Amino acid sequence: MRQRLYAGAALRDLRRAAGLTQRAMAQRLTLSVSYLSQLEGDERPLTGAVLAALARHFPTALAQIEGEVPARRLAALAQALADPAVAPMPPDEVARLAEQSPDLADRLIALHAAKRAADARAALAEEAMTAGAGARLPWEAVRDWFHEAGNYVDPLDRAAEALAGEQGGAGNGEWVDAALRAQGIAIATDQHDDAALARFDGARLTLAAALPAESRRFLIAHRLAALVFAAPIDAIVAAAPLVQDEARRLLATGLANYAAGALLMPYRAFRAEARRVRHDIDRLARRFATSFEQTCHRLSTLQRPSEEGIPFYFCRVDMAGNITKRHSATPLQFARFGGACPLWHVHEAAAIPDRILVQLAETPDGARYVSLAKGLVKPSGQFARSPRRYAVLLGCEARHAPDFVYADAVDRRGAATPIGISCRLCPRVDCDQRAFPPTDRAIAIDPAERRAVPYRVM
Structure with a gap:
């Protein structure tokens, strides 16, 4: 008893x-x-x-x-x-x-x-056209490495938090300039060439003049992390099951980017503030002087054992619908190749920058998710080169709605948008937005009947 x-x-x-x-x-x-x-x-x-x-x-x-x-x-x-x-x-x-x-x-x-x-x-086996994991391109291999690591790298995260604490860096990140200069690195601005966001020659970090303050600060933090955490980064790369030299170099860059986010948004301080403001991205970005995308990405990394944050999924989608960043700590998984479900509001957000869209979605297994999407524009610095346009998506299971301020904008008991991972994996038989039939289902074609989709999924 x-x-x-x-x-x-x-x-x-x-x-x-x-x-x-x-x-x-x-x-x-x-x-x-x-x-x-x-x-x-x-x-x-x-x-x-x-x-x-x-x-x-x-x-x-x-x-x-x-x-x-x-x-x-x-x-x-x-x-x-x-x-x-x-x-x-x-x-x-x-x-x-x-x-x-x-x-x-x-x-x-x-x-x-x-x-x-x-x-x-x-989800990983979506495209039969690929030759398997051995044929992965370097950036795909690195993207998969972060996904399999749970998008959380404990030794780097803790080291970055400790360094930020020593520098009093739980505020706006301005300390990283002085910290990099203390490493003997000069910081300069290039007023002429905006093609390279940053260049480092071993003694000087030169940044493009067109960079927003948040991007400039992040690139300084990246260079600081690459220098100060060189040993742990090298150890992680050496242990990673990557066969291509390009993938190893990309992983080292990605780890320095990860540490840069952890320097600017130290784990415990950031997690506590996120819970206090119910994960309001704009308020968090203002508090830590980071960009909207940087803040969303950091929220997706809060998976420290015994100190986890809300399990989020996060992705970045370009104007063509390609997923250029992806991670999920939830049951929802992203398509590894190609675009996302066309019913996701992230596609609409990409065409409407600087406006937050909120969606209540339901996957074929009946799970419900609340997500926000926002279109972003990164200026190029000159008329001759087009700005980069894309959208970011951040979401969680609907059961976390009380801690997610954006859930207040939807009726969680009402109808949800039926989404899938991708058309090739989605089992829904009645979707008018389907681009391809599912790979594991037969289709029927009736020449005498015209539908929005030219076949029926069996």
Whole structure:
């Protein structure tokens, strides 16, 4: 029989650490305020339903309340049974299953992990025209490396946070100029040639005059990271399973970019501020003096063990619909090749710069996501060269909506836009926006019937 668990102080500390009032915490856990108050006052024990709710919303913190192994099992089981492909189970039954049948719970967790892995493999195998992983181009190999690393590089992230702390760098990033000069590197501005954003000759970093302040600061941070963290970057590159020299050089550049973001947006300070402002990108960008894209990208990296942020997916799409950056810490995965689903609002955002669009979307497995998209324009610095136009997309599962300010703009109980990974992988049979039939389905063509799509998916 389960021993009654009274953990009022721990529950209260958890709520305060999350910056929530009793009312907000009660809403998060689907409790009444009076019941939560009784729990915090040790007037009532934590029930299986409450533990299951804590496992869903505060999985890492639950271990401090219930114990490491049972808490991790309950959190993982709650996540597995929250999959839309599985019939819903009441929270108290989830908790009872984890407690009374731990072996069965572990098998269900492993099965869910295998399903996630299979979904990811399906996304990576989208294009039969490619010759497999061995034929990956260097930038594809590096992109896949970051994806497989969870878009979080612990040694660099912690080293950057430590250096920023030593420099008092939890503010606007202005300290990186002085820090780079302290390395014996001069910083200059090129008033004539804007083709190269930055050039480094070993003693001088020359930056294009047309760069916005945020881009200029990021390039300085990049050069500082490449110099100060040369040893850990070299070690990570040496251990990476990359066969091409070009891929190794690209990975080193990508790691320096990662560290630059961590220098300008130190992990704990950035995560705490993101939670405080409910992940409002503009407010975060203003606080850390970073660009909209830099801020979105940093939010997608907050996966430090026991200090995770919201699991986000992030991508950048150009005007032709090509995905030039992608990462997902959610069940949603991006197509590795080609464009994204045409129903995603990111395509509309690319044509309408400086306007934030919000979308509630639903994937074929029934999972719902809330995302924002914004079109951005990077000026070229001269009339003869066109500016770069693209859009960024940042989203999370709808269950995180209370912590995502953009979710306030949609009715989460209303109709959602039906999206897929890409047309070749999408099983929907009734989509008028389909560009290609799914690779695993037969099609039927009726010459006597005209539809928006010239075939029916069987």
